[in-house]
Amino acid sequence: MSAFKCGLIAIVGRPNVGKSTLLNRLVGFKLSIISSRPQTTRHKILGVLSEDERQFVFVDTPGYQQRHRSALNRLMNKQIQSALAEVDAVLWLIDARRLTAEDRQLIPLLPASRPVILAMNKVDALSDRNRLLPMIDSVRKLHPFAEIVPISAESGDNVEALKNAVAAHLPDAPAMFDADTVTDRSERFLAAEYVREKLFRRLGEEIPYGTAVQIERFEQGDGQRRIAAVIWVDRPAHKRIVIGQGGEALKAVASAARRDMEESFGGKVFLEVWVKVKSGWANDERAALSLSGE
Ligand SMILES: Nc1nc2c(ncn2[C@@H]2O[C@H](COP(=O)(O)OP(=O)(O)OP(=O)(O)O)[C@@H](O)[C@H]2O)c(=O)[nH]1
Ligand SMILES: [Mg+2]
Structure with a gap:
């Protein structure tokens, strides 16, 4: 009988x-x-996939970049480095259409002593599939990769093959989580994140990265949840943008976030979302709130 396999895999x-x-x-x-938009993810988050004989513990990380050096970015880069320090394998993602200078900045962080699997994502968006082979040939020289796998995360194309490539590097180890656990994060954390996603998606470039979402209340009973969230912004002008004409923008954000919560948590959600101004944050204070999400 083969031993149970379990490992931690950082996605960077x-x-x-x-x-x-x-x-x-x-x-x-x-x-x-x-x-x-770039820099959507601000926090490390674990995603657990349990199968009969094996468990994958994936760590999603913020995008690595060195261009903007705010307190938040420094904290985000630290999370990537700490994720890389403790893993059994690394999944490095690039866009199959092009390798950029920002991609290359990550190479020095790749651990020499752990398998690194390169996933070339967004192959669905390649205008010419013939470009894939020469691209694989050139990226092969960047690092001694354990595998190189072209995928489309969006359509799911070849993701099963990628998973099996990762599985080959899982160590013999007992499961880290119960089979029904999907993440280390609380519903409260996910609730704040869903609100932030809708802000990023709907309000586009107008919304400064300084925005933070905080859950003020999270009550659960009778299969229902009552949740109150605050969107913190820097200036009254930003508050007006987030609320929108007649409150339309905020309503759209709140109802899209509520739908996600109902689907993920199961059961009815009553969600209130308030927009509040807090100016003159210390950089570190805002970064801490942006990261805690709670
Ligand atoms: N065409 C195509 N688009 C994709 C694919 N995977 C992701 N995307 C799109 O790429 C954009 C970024 O996706 P994210 O998953 O947020 O990327 P990320 O690497 O987590 O980004 P950060 O958290 O900002 O570092 C979104 O618009 C996705 O819909 C894919 O396989 N094909
Ligand atoms: Mg992300």
């Missing part, structure tokens, strides 16, 4: 390559928030 890469889309696809649950 520059902002916007599809790390969170891949995590959700792998575990089959909406854990990590996704948007077309």
Whole structure:
């Protein structure tokens, strides 16, 4: 009989390559928030996939970049480094269409003593599939990869093959989590994240990255949840943008977030969302709130 296998796998890469889309696809649950804007993910989050003889514990991380050096970015980069320090294998994601300078910045962080699997994502968006082979040939030189796997996290194309490539590197170890656990994060954390996702998606460039979401109240009973969230913004002008004409923008954000909560948590959710201004944050204070989400 083969021994049970379990391991920790960090998903790393520059902002916007599809790390969170891949995590959700792998575990089959909406854990990590996704948007077309870079630096959507701010916190490390675990996603657990349990199968008969093995358990994968994936860690989604913020996109790695060195261009913006705010307190929040420093904390985000630290999370990537700490995720890389403790894993059994690394999944490095790039966009199959191009390798950028930002992608290359991550190479020095790849551990020499652990298997690194390169996933070339977004193959669905390649205009010419013939470009894939020469691209694989050139990325092969960047690091002694254990495997190189082209995938589409969005369509699911080849994600099963990627999972099996990772499985080959899981050590013999007992499960870290119960078979029915999908994440280390609380519903309260996910609730704040769903609100932040809708803000990122709907309000686009107008919304400064300084925005933070805090859950003020989370009550549960009779299969229902009553949740109150605050969106913190820097200035009264930002508050007006988040609320929108006649409150339309805020209503749309709140009802989309509520639908996600109902689907993920199961059961009815009553969600109130308030927008509050807090100016003159110390950089570190805002970074801490942005990261805690609670
Ligand atoms: N065409 C295509 N788009 C994808 C694929 N995977 C992700 N995307 C899109 O790429 C964008 C970024 O996806 P995320 O999953 O948020 O990327 P991320 O790497 O987690 O980004 P950060 O958290 O900002 O570092 C979103 O618009 C996704 O819909 C894919 O396989 N194909
Ligand atoms: Mg992400």
